[in-house]
Amino acid sequence: MIPAMCRQLPRRPTVAPDAISIALFGPGVIVVTAANPTNPISASNRRLLSCVRPMLARGRWWMSAIRAMLTAYVQEMPIMDAIDDKILRILRKDGRITHQALAERVGMSASTCQRRVEAMERQGIIAGYRAVLGDAARQVSFAAFVLVGLGRHTARVQQAFEARCAAAPQVVECHNITGTVEYLLRVECRDLASYKQFHHEVLGGFPDLTTIVTHVIVGTVKDDRA
Known part of the structure; x- marks a missing residue:
């Protein structure tokens, strides 16, 4: 009943004058066309294609794109939880505490705790350790x-x-x-x-x-x- 009650209205999408269409027919088979055949592909779009075309030409290109985006996101925005916050509070008070003692205070194994500390060091969350002089x-x-x-x-x-x-x-x-x-x-x-x-x-x-x-x-x- 729903299709009979509704009717589709024809609509032409609005596109930018220099818009392009990228069609992927298989690894290495790429067709690039301008939305408006009378306009040539702009210089900015040509630069974009020079970056995108190698990725599209490789097999399983979408997995490479997703992996690259996720890697960039993780590197730019370190993910922390309540345990990491507790580890940081303890280290601010005692930077010389052993991994074993630190793990006991946060309630996890020493190896897992050490991996968390090393991960925060790599991400720059822990910038370093120093002695505080009186x-x-x-x-x-x-x-x-x-x-x-x-x-x-x-x-x-x-x-x-x-x-x-x-x-x-x-x-x-x-x-x-x-x-x-x-x-x-x-x-x-x-x-x-x-x-x-x-x-x-x-x-x-x-x-x-x-x-x-x-x-x-x-x-x-x-x-x-x-």
Whole structure:
């Protein structure tokens, strides 16, 4: 009854003037035609065909295409689950924990846990491991956040300032921020006298600085940096 109640309306599809049709009749048998015979195949479509034709010419080309797309997706978007999140939280607290101890805490075998950790290392989720030194070992008794404003907002001036911060051992963090100033620095020195020297020589010696505001850290409630 449904086909009798409905009737098909003839409709001509709208296509772009330079559209092309690719017909695959078998491995290596490819016919490419323009949607509008009066228009030649455009340069952009010719470049596309130069990439697609080798894949179409191979046998089982669709499997190669699907495999390539899935591989690119997995590499670009790492898939993580609740176990991976738990592994990362534990490693942030103790990067030297053994695979056996880590596996016991997340509830899986050591080999499976090791494979998960190695997979996250390959994907760049785990960027590395390092030792976190205490203030006494680094001989640091003065730390401050410093707001820095630049007089000229050109790429050359910003690159010069960032290079100056990268070369200064007292600057442990340098962030380009929004707001009334351009940079937020975390500066750590031996004492107030050392900071005064840094302020005068490193910051004060940069010709394009207009603003330097120092906020001395008097106590830290939480610092969860690795």
